[in-house]
Amino acid sequence: MPTPTARVVIVGGGPGGYESGLVAAQLGAEVTIVDTEGLGGSAVLTDCVPSKTLIATAELMTDVAGATELGVNLGTRANSADVHVDLARVNARVKQIASDQSDDIARRLEKEGVHVVRGRGRLEGPDAVVVTDADGEPTTIPADAVLLATGAAPRTVPEAQPDGERILTWEQVYDLTELPSHLVVVGSGVTGAEFASAYLALGAEVTLVSSRDRVLPGEDADAAAVLEEVLTRRGMHVLSRSRMASVTRTGDTVTVALTDGRTVTGSHCILALGSVPNTRDLGLETAGVAIDQAGFITVDRVSRTSARGVYAAGDCTGVLMLASVAAMQGRIAMWHFLGDAVAPLDLKTVSSNVFTAPEIATVGWSQEEVDAGEIEVRAVTLPLAGNARAKMQGVHDGFVKLFCRPGTGIVVGGVVVAPRASELIHPVSIAVAESLTADQLAQAFTVYPSMSGSVAEAARRLHRV
Incomplete structure (x- = not known):
């Protein structure tokens, strides 16, 4: 039968x-x-598709903001009234x-x-x-x-109820037709950091409220430090160790009250409180x-x-x-x-990415686990500032970090902080998934000049005679 x-x-x-x-x-x-x-x-x-589509426009605005360094004179600042985002069309x-x-x-x-x-x-x-x-x-x-x-x-709390107009979850932001004049983002995890980074690039004033001592507390600390430095340099207000007590709305004004008595007012608020x-x-x-x-x-x-x-x-x-x-x-x-x-x-073969500017991509064992003594590794961190392609593109911030096992040289983890880090992490992901050695990763040809050349160069620096 x-x-x-x-x-x-x-x-x-x-x-x-x-x-x-x-x-x-x-x-x-x-x-x-x-x-x-x-x-x-x-x-x-x-979630993923809408937010990354929004971020694609933000990436273009980031490139426009850096155009002058590359010799392109737009005759204005990227975030001025002459070069601006039509949020209704974007959404x-x-x-x-x-x-x-x-x-x-x-x-x-x-x-x-x-x-x-x-x-x-x-x-x-x-x-x-x-x-x-x-x-x-x-x-x-x-x-x-x-x-x-x-x-x-999206997780919500009684003290901060979304109204779909000015107090928003990340699922509700795509109904906005005008760019917020001042956006307050509550929560500095991946979702909060991505929206804060995106709206900053789109031209909004942004305040990021973080209950922790840094943005992206769950990511590589070195990578998070680079991102926070870049965001503050670009004008974001980052309030560290600041816990939200409530979010209320009066007319067109949103007020975020903090547990220490301070308040932050803005035109809109995105709640990124987890799931x-x-x-x-x-x-x-x-x-x-x-x-x-x-x-x-x-x-x-x-x-x-x-x-x-x-x-x-x-x-x-x-x-x-x-x-x-x-x-x-x-x-x-x-x-x-x-x-x-x-x-x-x-899970040690899963690659992930934070779509901020710059992006942060990771795979395998983390720096936190290494520091906790959970695994013994040899490590190298290579700043992108010395990469020829990065210089050509006006990229000053970011790095490639690799971990390999002592003795065998097998690659067990890595971090990339760079524009399009989501693409650059792929060779490291293959190395981790297939238990390739740093030498094997280094010996594969890369294009010159290219950002990926820094991945191979970092691997070469892990070679031990």
Whole structure:
């Protein structure tokens, strides 16, 4: 008798959902994706794609600001009334690109035979999902395996409630039609730093409120120091060790009260207070799916939950909140369930990037872990100031940092601070993933002159006779 076709039901249409759906369909499963807010999820519709599209305009303004050094006379300052950003057009483009990307995903899923159902999904035990449509009508879909990829949402607090007009979460900024005259960003993690950097380049006055002693407390300290120095040099007000007590609005003025009694007033405020998982009312307890104290679904390295046949991927697991990790968790889940070759998720091979100006890209073991004695390494830091291409492009800030193991010389981590660091980290990511030595990384040809030449040069400096 022929083997019955495996039935896979995926709750959530973000990267963890649609990528796992594509893998399951490729391996012959009957796949249904239950989508609530649009294919691509927050990564495509309200987070990664929109924010990086906005940042693309900010990058251009950063280049314009440095044009004079390269011999281009614009006859004005980049942030003056003569060279300015039409935020309504920028945000219209942002929304269109997000919509187009979502449509592309829908076409790909349809081509691969993945069935998409619009509605809210909820577990009915570990082997069925109940989908409630817009009219409140429920439909039960039986499943041999369920993947939960419901994502996360911006965290808010009672003392700082967004109104969608002047007090905003990062999902609400794309409805702005005019550039804020003074933007206050609360939170100096990745999201806060990216929006603060972007709006500064777009021409707004920006104040960044950080409860920690520096911006990007979770990133490489040397990289964060470079970024903070650049941002303050460009005119940003950074309030370190300043905790928000409340955010209120009076007319067109937003007031951020700090716990030490100070206040900051502006025209708009972006709240970047972290994320909370979308795991409520999913039927997790009934199905036997465990969650942690913060509400994130507990998974192992092949994306299994505590309930047999139920997997989870993406931000709802809290493993590492990156679209690339969500997609990989989803793929791993389907490879595992459907019996294909699979390797457990290895976070030490994940490359990530902070899209500020300059960008900060990292992979592998971190400086913090090295300093804590968790791993012994040899390290080198090479400033970009000596790179010929950097001089040509007017790039003064940034560096390449590499870590390798003593004895073997195997590359185990790296940091790049530079324009387009998200591209420059790739050779380091390959070295880490494939356990290449610093010598092997150094001996690959690079173009001269190029920024990537600094990656090879840093590797050469780790050579030991």
